[in-house]
Amino acid sequence: MRMNGARIMLECLKKEGVDTVFGYPGGTVINIYDELFSFKEIRHILPRHEQAGTHAADGYARATGKVGVALATSGPGATNTVTGIATAYMDSIPMVIITGQVPTPLIGNDAFQEVDIIGITRPCTKHSFLIRDVKDVASIMKKAFFIARTGRPGPVLVDFPKDIQVAQTEFVYPETVEIRSYKPNLEGHPRQVEKAFKMILESRRPVLYVGGGVVLGDAAEQLTVLARKLSVPVTTTLMGLGSFPGDDSLSLGMLGMHGSYYANMAMTHSDLIIAVGSRFDDRVTGKLATFAPHARIIHVDIDPTSIKKNVRVDLPIVGDVKDVLTKMIKQADKAKEKVTEFVASLNPWQEEITGWKMKHPLSYKNSSTIIKPQFVIQKLRELSDDDAIIATDVGQHQMWTAQFFQFNRPRTLLTSGGLGTMGYGLPAAMGAQAAFPGRQVITICGDGGVQMNIQEMATLVQNKLPVKIVILNNNFLGMVRQWQELFFDKRYSQTCMELPIDFVKLADAYGAKGFSTSKPGDVEKVIKQAFKENGPVIMEFKIAREEKVIPMVPAGASLNEMVLNA
Amino acid sequence: MQHTISVLVENEFGVLSRVASLFSGRGFNIDSLTVAPTNDEGLSRMTIVTRGDDQILEQINKQLNKLIDVLKVLDFSDGSAIEREMALIKVTAEDESRAEVLRIVDIFRAKIIDVTPKSYTIEATGNPLKIDAILDLLRPLGLKELVRTGAVAIGRGAKGWKG
Numbered sequence: 001m002r003m004n005g006a007r008i009m010l011e012c013l014k015k016e017g018v019d020t021v022f023g024y025p026g027g028t029v030i031n032i033y034d035e036l037f038s039f040k041e042i043r044h045i046l047p048r049h050e051q052a053g054t055h056a057a058d059g060y061a062r063a064t065g066k067v068g069v070a071l072a073t074s075g076p077g078a079t080n081t082v083t084g085i086a087t088a089y090m091d092s093i094p095m096v097i098i099t100g101q102v103p104t105p106l107i108g109n110d111a112f113q114e115v116d117i118i119g120i121t122r123p124c125t126k127h128s129f130l131i132r133d134v135k136d137v138a139s140i141m142k143k144a145f146f147i148a149r150t151g152r153p154g155p156v157l158v159d160f161p162k163d164i165q166v167a168q169t170e171f172v173y174p175e176t177v178e179i180r181s182y183k184p185n186l187e188g189h190p191r192q193v194e195k196a197f198k199m200i201l202e203s204r205r206p207v208l209y210v211g212g213g214v215v216l217g218d219a220a221e222q223l224t225v226l227a228r229k230l231s232v233p234v235t236t237t238l239m240g241l242g243s244f245p246g247d248d249s250l251s252l253g254m255l256g257m258h259g260s261y262y263a264n265m266a267m268t269h270s271d272l273i274i275a276v277g278s279r280f281d282d283r284v285t286g287k288l289a290t291f292a293p294h295a296r297i298i299h300v301d302i303d304p305t306s307i308k309k310n311v312r313v314d315l316p317i318v319g320d321v322k323d324v325l326t327k328m329i330k331q332a333d334k335a336k337e338k339v340t341e342f343v344a345s346l347n348p349w350q351e352e353i354t355g356w357k358m359k360h361p362l363s364y365k366n367s368s369t370i371i372k373p374q375f376v377i378q379k380l381r382e383l384s385d386d387d388a389i390i391a392t393d394v395g396q397h398q399m400w401t402a403q404f405f406q407f408n409r410p411r412t413l414l415t416s417g418g419l420g421t422m423g424y425g426l427p428a429a430m431g432a433q434a435a436f437p438g439r440q441v442i443t444i445c446g447d448g449g450v451q452m453n454i455q456e457m458a459t460l461v462q463n464k465l466p467v468k469i470v471i472l473n474n475n476f477l478g479m480v481r482q483w484q485e486l487f488f489d490k491r492y493s494q495t496c497m498e499l500p501i502d503f504v505k506l507a508d509a510y511g512a513k514g515f516s517t518s519k520p521g522d523v524e525k526v527i528k529q530a531f532k533e534n535g536p537v538i539m540e541f542k543i544a545r546e547e548k549v550i551p552m553v554p555a556g557a558s559l560n561e562m563v564l565n566a
Numbered sequence: 567m568q569h570t571i572s573v574l575v576e577n578e579f580g581v582l583s584r585v586a587s588l589f590s591g592r593g594f595n596i597d598s599l600t601v602a603p604t605n606d607e608g609l610s611r612m613t614i615v616t617r618g619d620d621q622i623l624e625q626i627n628k629q630l631n632k633l634i635d636v637l638k639v640l641d642f643s644d645g646s647a648i649e650r651e652m653a654l655i656k657v658t659a660e661d662e663s664r665a666e667v668l669r670i671v672d673i674f675r676a677k678i679i680d681v682t683p684k685s686y687t688i689e690a691t692g693n694p695l696k697i698d699a700i701l702d703l704l705r706p707l708g709l710k711e712l713v714r715t716g717a718v719a720i721g722r723g724a725k726g727w728k729g
Contacts, residue, residue, distance in 0.1 A: 123591045127634040181637040305628040
């Protein structure tokens with residue numbers, strides 16, 4: 001059938017199984033919007049800012065595992081998506097971002113609302129396309145989705161000039177896609193897996209160090225099976241939380257800068273680190289020279305560039321984590337006796353770890369007069385549904401959530417780990433809620449970050465997305481304040497948010513419900529009340545202003561040099 | 567250590583800037599870069615001369631391979647390739663130095679491609695070290711202008727590398 005480029009774009013989205021698009025109209029996408037007007041198969045959600053639309057597509061992708069789609073007009077619309085794209089890129093989130101572009105004859109002429117968005121986003125996209133012929137729309141869309149979701153996933157930008165949207169051609173969607181220069185290696189080499197298994201059996205102090213790759217690769221189940229079969233303790237990165245049940249006795253929780261004492265001690269004393277879908281980020285390793293000094297390292301990752309980027313690796317395995325973990329489970333099943341022996345040999349190691357857990361458990365000093373943020377997180381955990389999705393913003397509350405929420409399922413924590421984007425939480429929760437209207441979706445924010453995309457309250461109310469917004473309000477940019485307290489002699493330069501905001505009134509202004517309390521005794525009541533509401537709710541908790549995130553490995557220090565007391 | 571890397575890329579829009587921005591964004595050095603179409607119309611071949619320790623070179627190779635438009639990467643670090651570069655050199659050539667320039671051109675089997683009463687323009691081809699050597703000899707005589715292509719490289723032996 002003959003149709004215009006704009007319509008072809010929508011048909012392609014439908015073919016790719018896209019049910020929701022987060023987009024914002026403008027001059028160079030008006031033709032797409034005109035087609036959308038009568039195109040009922042795709043639900044369009046109108047955020048109040050393109051950045052939020054991109055984060056929403058990202059939250060949708062993280063919660064579902066599908067490719068998130070954002071749409072924006074050229075120029076400022078496109079540049080507003082950049083933070084969202086970079087956020088997704090750093091955390092390897094599959095997304096397709098479609099931007100309008102000025103008509104092809106005007107490209108390069110500094111036309112109205114023209115910007116070289118391909119150039120601007122080159123370092124933060126997995127790939128990008130400029131459509132220059134209407135005949136290419138379908139094949140480019142097919143490639144874009146393929147590239148976004150395969151291999152190490154990531155955002156792909158498609159720049160779509162206005163004249164191409166109007167031009168007509170026959171619509172044929174390619175059945176298959178073949179890119180000769182893009183062949184991600186999915187299967188872990190069997191010999192390498194065998195060697196890895198042998199190394200594991202030889203180890204006496206092994207640790208599984210697990211990252212977001214296990215969540216993205218839908219391999220949480222395989223990881224859990226393998227860890228339990230071999231009784232190997234598991235620590236996860238921020239992005240890996242949920243890939244292994246936080247309440248399992250083998251769980252060491254999160255490692256790194258604000259990780260648990262016992263996770264960091266286990267890494268430091270380990271003789272074998274099995275890194276799965278993690279990338280030895282500087283927030284995880286601390287000082288590289290003293291990182292895991294006694295350990296041999298096995299590194300499983302789908303992206304070869306992640307391997308040996310920051311640390312030496314004794315055994316690299318390039319492949320899909322699910323494939324590699326499945327192969328390892330098979331190895332374990334073939335060698336039952338050896339595995340039994342191995343598990344028994346780990347007893348001293350488990351005891352040592354238990355000792356560290358007892359010595360410095362994750363803890364805080366609760367108070368009856370002032371709300372402690374960790375207490376709110378624990379109450380949220382207690383009162384929320386088992387499959388609740390938590391989106392955080394970035395800062396202290398993010399770390400408290402990582403430490404105290406105890407995630408048990410993959411894809412229940414949406415958080416900006418790599419880029420650390422303030423303003424992410426609320427729109428990401430919006431995206432997740434759009435994907436799962438029936439599930440509880442909660443965003444935990446600070447008073448700083450929530451104000452970076454607070455306009456999305458309108459989108460929540462308008463689209464009946466009942467996100468529950470928790471604001472841990474300390475009237476500070478708390479994480480920076482903490483650094484200023486610890487490393488800058490308490491010189492709180494520009495970190496005090498001096499004007500107190502009435503968040504209850506603010507919720508009211510948007511037509512949402514708002515609750516606020518400063519009393520520890522009311523925390524439970526407020527959460528229960530909020531969860532009962534059918535619409536979006538703001539819960540403001542006025543917390544202890546100078547509470548710190550502890551433990552902490554100061555930047556540049558070794559993992560075992562933790563600040564343990566507030 | 568200096569490495570010469572051959573990169574076979576799809577002739578797609580913006581591929582050069584993807585490679586260039588990879589090098590600048592990750593702090594890798596480029597000593598020279600050449601690019602031109604190959605026998606296969608859809609492909610171009612880049613030759614990049616870069617430097618770094620083993621770990622950096624490994625990252626450069628992997629990062630190049632990770633680019634969607636990159637088909638193959640070949641690192642000619644072990645002397646397995648023949649390298650050639652061309653230079654166009656404009657030198658002062660007056661009175662007593664005219665003969666000296668000609669002698670140097672002859673020794674290096676270079677060519678004079680433009681002559682004026684005050685200058686010679688020389689075309690020199692060879693291994694980049696040879697180009698360095700001729701330049702060292704010409705420089706004292708008065709180098710007016712220099713254009714180098716950067717190295718191109720091809721593997722030794724019978725085996726061909728498609729593209």
